[in-house]
Amino acid sequence: MTKPQFRSWQSVQEEVLRRIHAREWTPGALIPNEADLAEEFGCSRATVNRALRTLAETGLLDRRRKAGTRVAAQPVAKATLDISVIRMDVEARGQRYDHQLTDRATTRPPMAVSAAMQAPTTSDMLFLKALHLADGQPYALEDRWVNLEVVPEASEERFDAISSNEWLLRHAPYTHGDIAFSAANATEGEAQALGCAPGAALFIIDRLTWNRSKAVTKVRIVFAPGHQMRTVL
């Protein structure tokens, strides 16, 4: 019998996936070690390693040194969402993008904001409020606090040619951040700005980004009713 040849890490990965889906390897089961698989597949261990490591990153395999590799008992699906600039989202839908800066102030943020950003309550921040439009229709509302200690140049920017959303990505890189998705009923003000009924269910993104130990910006994006965020598994 001729040994099947799997010459690329992708083909090894496909074969491993096939075995999992065909239930040759069931959830929780220990699979052969890299060296054995390499021999069986007629490739090097590095190739098997790459295939298995990539599958482990998707949550389908659990790997531990010495303990070996198992098919995940509870495959935790990892959905990767691309959080892009709003302009790109709108343009990807084939619509014309536009934005309006509706409010701007340099003032002390509320306690909740300075606390979340771990900034002194005494220092001013730049507050921005903008409306994003798709084909002239309200698409999303943006409420943003910018830490001027980290991004002093923001004071000089007018945010008319380029939205604050986009400007910050380009001028204020972040090392890490957290993001939360939720739903809320439209307030009177939101309803007016978005042209919907008060109380309408709105999809919301809250994001807080950091550069090293300093908070860069805190933003809340409120989408018009019906907004969906989709991705593949």
Next chain:
Amino acid sequence: MTKPQFRSWQSVQEEVLRRIHAREWTPGALIPNEADLAEEFGCSRATVNRALRTLAETGLLDRRRKAGTRVAAQPVAKATLDISVIRMDVEARGQRYDHQLTDRATTRPPMAVSAAMQAPTTSDMLFLKALHLADGQPYALEDRWVNLEVVPEASEERFDAISSNEWLLRHAPYTHGDIAFSAANATEGEAQALGCAPGAALFIIDRLTWNRSKAVTKVRIVFAPGHQMRTVL
């Protein structure tokens, strides 16, 4: 001058990140090729490759053969959400999990469902409705259609010891799927089941999973008001 040594791909990655954050390499700029970086860092090209490849996966770098590697002009943040079994979510919050199967039928799905699942409108599917509880309080509502052609065993299962949510993950592996997040106002029925006011904004997950070319299950999970889904960037 002694050449700094970067002996692991992680340390190379950190140095690359440092240069990007310090704006030594600005968005859109072409960075040196792998061979040059390897020499500069005193490591092999494979090590640099792994560091850069991983950064490209996060969207921070754009890489193309022959064209080289650039710092992404529009860094598309990739937020990875762990979509786990609801039981695990609840238990991770330190709450007691429970579930009730509130409805069950083997019937023809509505057109919209059979169309989305690319199944004949004439064949029956298993319909399940369940309430997930956290510390006895309503946590989420689940509406599910199961393709019995793909998972006939589901007919025999009572879904009392184990939720349909969890049972399917274990017994009906999928090759791919899509998922959508949105917000909607609570219907009368949802409000009653979740113990909230009608019209309350609810966070919703719609998921459709496939095994090869066959739809496995279509599920809609409606969370109680206030639900957040969070992750890091």
Next chain:
DNA sequence: CAGATTAATATGTATATACTTAATATTATT
């Protein structure tokens, strides 16, 4: 000059080898 051919280049990948590290199993010691 347009279009096809060819060369050059940077990333992408495969391989053998060697060593590291975390976790477990075994053995020795008290």
Next chain:
DNA sequence: AATAATATTAAGTATATACATATTAATCTG
């Protein structure tokens, strides 16, 4: 028998080398 020292195991990583592939640049050709 409990504890500590040691060996073993399997994944994790680094390296040199070689070749593949996509893409661009340069060159040739009609």
